Amino acid sequence: EAGVTQFPSxxxxxxxxxxxxxxxxxxxxxxLYWYRRVMGKEIxxxxxxxxxxxxxxxxxxxxxFLAERTGGTYSTLKVQxxxxxxxxxxxxxxSPDRQGSAFFGQGTRLTVV
Amino acid sequence: AQSVSQHxxxxxxxxxxxxxxxxxxxxxxTVNLFWYVQYPGQHLQLLxxxxxxxxxxKGIKGFxxxxxxxxxxxxxxxxxxxxxxxxxxxxxVIGPYNTDKLIFGxxxxxxxxx
Numbered sequence: 084e085a086g087v088t089q090f091p092s093x094x095x096x097x098x099x100x101x102x103x104x105x106x107x108x109x110x111x112x113x114x115l116y117w118y119r120r121v122m123g124k125e126i127x128x129x130x131x132x133x134x135x136x137x138x139x140x141x142x143x144x145x146x147x148f149l150a151e152r153t154g155g156t157y158s159t160l161k162v163q164x165x166x167x168x169x170x171x172x173x174x175x176x177x178s179p180d181r182q183g184s185a186f187f188g189q190g191t192r193l194t195v196v
Numbered sequence: 197a198q199s200v201s202q203h204x205x206x207x208x209x210x211x212x213x214x215x216x217x218x219x220x221x222x223x224x225x226t227v228n229l230f231w232y233v234q235y236p237g238q239h240l241q242l243l244x245x246x247x248x249x250x251x252x253x254k255g256i257k258g259f260x261x262x263x264x265x266x267x268x269x270x271x272x273x274x275x276x277x278x279x280x281x282x283x284x285x286x287x288x289v290i291g292p293y294n295t296d297k298l299i300f301g302x303x304x305x306x307x308x309x310x
Contacts, residue, residue: 086239116297125200126286126300139297174240181296182247183228183288187240 108177202301219287
């Protein structure tokens with residue numbers, strides 16, 4: 084069974100550009116989460132989808148971040164325009180239930196220069 | 197605000213040494229507790245979890261953790277580490293306010309030398 088896959092694995096962009104991160108959850112997992120780790124700090128929650136609906140987006144930093152989950156399958160996280168402080172590793176996770184035992188992807192390392 | 201503290205940021209051990217990584221969380225009530233591990237170049241994976249019942253939880257690869265409610269702690273232990281345990285370890289908690297987003301600690305980087 085395929086795990087959670089994220090694309091790209093690395094992205095280097097200039098300040099002001101747009102970047103779109105993609106996450107493919109494990110098939111059949113209704114719950115999809117985005118997290119972010121800024122260098123040296125803790126992994127922080129960004130948002131949670133249940134199927135195609137945003138259940139909780141309390142962790143989204145500001146309106147430069149837009150997450151979608153088309154048809155309840157894959158999800159994208161777009162940053163527009165990117166700022167230096169957006170650099171970090173963005174993790175996606177999926178779960179069949181809402182009890183925290185999520186399966187994580189390898190993450191996308193985003194560097195904004 | 198809910199928070200998780202991991203006291204050790206970087207731990208260096210020789211093979212066969214015993215390991216204990218500290219984890220404390222900041223609030224009472226019913227919580228679900230987790231330890232995740234990230235091996236070099238790999239994804240985060242679940243080591244073990246505590247929801248209820250026996251406070252001594254056994255996970256994969258010989259790891260265990262003990263939930264001590266009175267101390268708000270969930271320390272990770274392994275009696276004898278191996279070089280392959282070199283990784284970053286994250287303590288995380290869910291709850292108690294009917295939410296299922298994980299609150300992570302800052303992580304502990306473990307290096308094990310042969």
